[in-house]
Amino acid sequence: MSKGFDTVQAGRLARGGAPASPRNVQHRGGEPNPTAAALQSRFSGAVKRVDVIWGETTVYVDTARVLEIVQWLHDDQSQLYDYLSDVTAVEYRDTEQPLEVVWHLRSLPYRRFLRLKTQLQKGKPLAVPSVWSVYRGADWLERECFDMFGIRFEGHPDLRRILMWEQYKEGYPLRKDFPLRGRFSRAEQLRQALAAHPEARYSMEELSIAQAFEDLPPDMRQRLGAGEKTGE
Amino acid sequence: MGLSPRPERNVVTYDPQTQEGWVTTRLDFLVNWARANSLWPMPFGTACCAIEMMATAASRFDLARFGMERMSFSPRQADMLICAGRVPFKLAPVLRQIWQQMPQPKWAIAMGACASSGNMFDNYAVVQGIDTIIPVDIYVPGCPPRPEGLMYGIMMLQEKVRNETMRNRSSRFEMTPDPASKLYIPPSKIDELSEPFGNSVQQTRSGL
Numbered sequence: 331m332s333k334g335f336d337t338v339q340a341g342r343l344a345r346g347g348a349p350a351s352p353r354n355v356q357h358r359g360g361e362p363n364p365t366a367a368a369l370q371s372r373f374s375g376a377v378k379r380v381d382v383i384w385g386e387t388t389v390y391v392d393t394a395r396v397l398e399i400v401q402w403l404h405d406d407q408s409q410l411y412d413y414l415s416d417v418t419a420v421e422y423r424d425t426e427q428p429l430e431v432v433w434h435l436r437s438l439p440y441r442r443f444l445r446l447k448t449q450l451q452k453g454k455p456l457a458v459p460s461v462w463s464v465y466r467g468a469d470w471l472e473r474e475c476f477d478m479f480g481i482r483f484e485g486h487p488d489l490r491r492i493l494m495w496e497q498y499k500e501g502y503p504l505r506k507d508f509p510l511r512g513r514f515s516r517a518e519q520l521r522q523a524l525a526a527h528p529e530a531r532y533s534m535e536e537l538s539i540a541q542a543f544e545d546l547p548p549d550m551r552q553r554l555g556a557g558e559k560t561g562e
Numbered sequence: 563m564g565l566s567p568r569p570e571r572n573v574v575t576y577d578p579q580t581q582e583g584w585v586t587t588r589l590d591f592l593v594n595w596a597r598a599n600s601l602w603p604m605p606f607g608t609a610c611c612a613i614e615m616m617a618t619a620a621s622r623f624d625l626a627r628f629g630m631e632r633m634s635f636s637p638r639q640a641d642m643l644i645c646a647g648r649v650p651f652k653l654a655p656v657l658r659q660i661w662q663q664m665p666q667p668k669w670a671i672a673m674g675a676c677a678s679s680g681n682m683f684d685n686y687a688v689v690q691g692i693d694t695i696i697p698v699d700i701y702v703p704g705c706p707p708r709p710e711g712l713m714y715g716i717m718m719l720q721e722k723v724r725n726e727t728m729r730n731r732s733s734r735f736e737m738t739p740d741p742a743s744k745l746y747i748p749p750s751k752i753d754e755l756s757e758p759f760g761n762s763v764q765q766t767r768s769g770l
Binding site for chain 1: 651652654655656658659684685686687689690694695750
């Protein structure tokens with residue numbers, strides 16, 4: 331299962347020596363990351379806009395082709411974006427503005443940073459392709475984004491809530507239409523929270539008994555197979 | 563009148579044949595004395611208050627001087643629960659289970675503003691005071707309280723323990739709400755009554 335790790339030398343393929351200091355970076359209109367031009371030439375229809383703000387390049391891309399683009403950025407020898415540092419989303423107070431899903435990609439060999447964004451129109455189902463097949467580290471990042479914003483990541487193997495408990499019914503807390511104190515009354519929130527069994531939060535995978543499923547007694551196999559959590 | 567010779571105070575004569583070693587005292591006094599001077603804390607530290615709680619137990623402030631020599635990391639051997647820090651709703655059933663696992667007699671201290679009232683975290687995720695989950699004896703104010711504050715709270719609790727009496731066992735009863743009782747107020751009614759005071763879902767700060 332494990333293939334071992336490749337050693338990565340940071341900045342091995344970078345040109346220009348040490349990274350630029352924050353002092354000589356202009357606010358807008360700096361020199362874009364060379365990856366932006368490469369993306370524009372290769373995915374000309376999918377790249378919508380390129381912004382350079384404080385020396386950081388943001389590329390707006392088509393939602394449907396995110397996975398294809400990320401896969402290329404990861405694999406191509408001229409890019410080698412080997413580190414996904416964050417997946418998150420932005421909702422603006424202006425209700426006309428679309429939601430944005432943001433990927434922060436970093437190329438250690440070339441010492442480059444790229445911010446990839448895609449826009450999701452409100453009123454349509456919020457869904458983007460999952461990049462879990464490229465970066466395994468996207469697993470919890472995408473779960474958190476789903477938990478807080480309700481954005482579905484198509485292709486994620488285990489898209490469940492991660493910060494709020496799984497039975498949480500009030501919605502997605504970081505959305506602008508979510509009231510700060512939640513939707514239910516304090517009494518109801520407390521009642522629902524206390525109704526949870528504190529030890530009944532673990533699935534078979536989390537307890538790492540999924541491999542031993544065939545060896546379990548038949549009644550337990552039936553209960554766990556029906557999705558029951560342990561401890562209940 | 564001359565000076566009579568002083569009795570020899572330094573010499574204690576003890577004859578086991580004639581003198582049995584016994585004292586008389588009130589049982590309440592003796593039991594409370596023992597309990598108050600050996601309160602074993604169950605630390606339930608979730609945030610920055612726990613840092614101050616650790617400082618309280620460390621050498622500079624030395625909580626052991628008052629009988630809390632041993633932090634009891636098993637609730638089954640603890641006398642006193644110190645809830646230090648904010649408690650999210652996801653942790654609420656855990657806190658209540660730990661409280662239920664502690665044997666009687668037991669006491670609880672809400673350390674800091676978050677555990678006492680929720681502090682500024684008046685939001686969807688944080689319990690607004692742990693007294694909505696478990697009964698609390700002492701509230702220690704502060705954000706976070708200094709170690710002296712926590713020690714003062716513990717000494718107040720010791721005073722409370724010393725003044726308990728065995729005749730009145732009402733504080734040791736664990737009651738579950740009885741909807742048939744005339745004193746019972748349903749949660750929906752509580753919410754309706756508390757709405758003008760800001761503890762309601764109808765009011766949000768963002769205005770959305």
